[in-house]
Amino acid sequence: MKLPILLITLVAMVAAKSAPGRMAARYDHFRIYQLTIETNLQMEELKKIHEHISVHFLNELGAVGNKYNVIVGPLFHRALEKTLKFLEIVYEVIVDDLQKLIDESSVGDDSQMEWETYHTLDTIYDWIDQECAAHDFLECKVIGQSYEGRDIKSIRLSKRSGNKAIFLEGNIHAMEWISSATVTFLLNQLINSEDPEMQRLSEEYDWIVVPMVNPDGFVYTHEVERLWRKNRRPNGYRNESGDCYGIDMNRNFDYHWGGAGWNIDEPCDHWFGGEEPNTEVEIISLQNFVSSFEDGYIRSYMAYHAYGQYVLLPYGHSNTEFPPNYEQMKRIAAAFSDAAADVYGSTFTYGASGLLNYVVSGAAKDWAYGVKKIPFTCTVELRDKGTFGFFLPSNQITEVGLEVTAGLKALVNKAAEEGIFD
Numbered sequence: 306m307k308l309p310i311l312l313i314t315l316v317a318m319v320a321a322k323s324a325p326g327r328m329a330a331r332y333d334h335f336r337i338y339q340l341t342i343e344t345n346l347q348m349e350e351l352k353k354i355h356e357h358i359s360v361h362f363l364n365e366l367g368a369v370g371n372k373y374n375v376i377v378g379p380l381f382h383r384a385l386e387k388t389l390k391f392l393e394i395v396y397e398v399i400v401d402d403l404q405k406l407i408d409e410s411s412v413g414d415d416s417q418m419e420w421e422t423y424h425t426l427d428t429i430y431d432w433i434d435q436e437c438a439a440h441d442f443l444e445c446k447v448i449g450q451s452y453e454g455r456d457i458k459s460i461r462l463s464k465r466s467g468n469k470a471i472f473l474e475g476n477i478h479a480m481e482w483i484s485s486a487t488v489t490f491l492l493n494q495l496i497n498s499e500d501p502e503m504q505r506l507s508e509e510y511d512w513i514v515v516p517m518v519n520p521d522g523f524v525y526t527h528e529v530e531r532l533w534r535k536n537r538r539p540n541g542y543r544n545e546s547g548d549c550y551g552i553d554m555n556r557n558f559d560y561h562w563g564g565a566g567w568n569i570d571e572p573c574d575h576w577f578g579g580e581e582p583n584t585e586v587e588i589i590s591l592q593n594f595v596s597s598f599e600d601g602y603i604r605s606y607m608a609y610h611a612y613g614q615y616v617l618l619p620y621g622h623s624n625t626e627f628p629p630n631y632e633q634m635k636r637i638a639a640a641f642s643d644a645a646a647d648v649y650g651s652t653f654t655y656g657a658s659g660l661l662n663y664v665v666s667g668a669a670k671d672w673a674y675g676v677k678k679i680p681f682t683c684t685v686e687l688r689d690k691g692t693f694g695f696f697l698p699s700n701q702i703t704e705v706g707l708e709v710t711a712g713l714k715a716l717v718n719k720a721a722e723e724g725i726f727d
């Protein structure tokens with residue numbers, strides 16, 4: 306089994322003794338190194354680096370020519386740098402003290418929902434309940450419980466019958482806090498904004514939102530391990546540090562499942578896609594919920610993730626096979642990208658995920674497109690491009706919300722022009 310999880314466990318154990326705070330695991334003086342991998346040989350060696358250095362990969366290793374971020378503790382800085390020099394891998398220390406970054410992107414005033422800090426699950430859910438109680442046009446439903454028994458809540462906004470629907474999915478990956486922050490920002494805009502264009506979008510379309518697909522993992526990132534990605538079901542495997550937990554739920558959907566993806570078959574690693582598709586109760590609940598609506602009602606499915614600034618289109622499982630309406634989806638994604646960039650200059654790259662990132666299967670957008678026949682689906686990878694990565698400072702939440710709002714307006718209008726809602 307892999308070392309990264311062992312590292313996390315060791316860190317957690319040390320941290321629990323030295324700094325009993327809100328978060329058990331601490332990352333004082335842990336660095337994030339950004340490596341530019343230029344050759345296949347470098348990639349092959351990087352994949353084996355954990356055999357002698359404790360590293361936590363923040364990105365799946367995929368194509369040569371990309372940059373990859375790794376977390377390394379102070380004990381291993383010198384060994385890593387020596388190895389990188391030996392392999393002639395170009396690197397940069399982009400974060401010198403990860404704990405500082407985690408502190409700057411932590412939960413601030415959690416007394417009520419707003420979008421200037423990150424919030425806990427309880428505050429997010431309380432806000433949803435309040436909005437639901439206040440507005441007749443919202444229908445709120447618990448679509449199922451997580452493995453540890455937490456509610457998975459949904460909100461459907463519908464102001465008029467006969468509308469087609471747009472589905473927004475949030476925080477399937479636990480550590481990607483900006484995801485649920487952005488999805489709730491969008492929902493708040495749809496419910497409460499006085500912007501006439503936003504009001505029109507909330508009149509003319511139904512919106513179905515599941516802001517927190519992975520509540521167990523999310524709570525775990527708040528209370529124990531900020532770097533957690535998967536859900537929290539013991540997956541039946543063990544390694545040197547004990548039982549292994551969780552499935553990468555965005556690798557567990559039943560469409561070309563299990564075909565590809567780095568370490569998708571490593572049960573103790575962050576990207577384990579499960580023994581078979583549809584093993585996770587959270588994913589089954591989400592799929593059943595999507596399937597509970599009549600065919601043709603949901604016309605767009607968007608899953609919000611971090612990070613990298615991409616609009617990733619189907620397919621993930623191949624970089625040679627493309628969806629029938631791929632060119633159309635690209636035009637719609639381009640509208641998002643152009644409009645989002647107009648706000649603060651953030652550029653979103655768009656295209657098939659198998660082409661842009663790496664070939665990986667079992668993701669929600671591919672299932673929604675391939676199985677549910679929803680004609681525009683995507684994964685939106687939010688800010689940034691790697692400077693802060695998963696630890697985006699909370700003072701950027703509102704900016705992300707505003708640029709994505711602008712992108713979404715343009716996307717929906719372009720999709721309408723393209724006949725997606727017909």
Ligand SMILES: [Zn+2]
Binds near residue numbers: 478481555
């Ligand atoms: Zn993600």
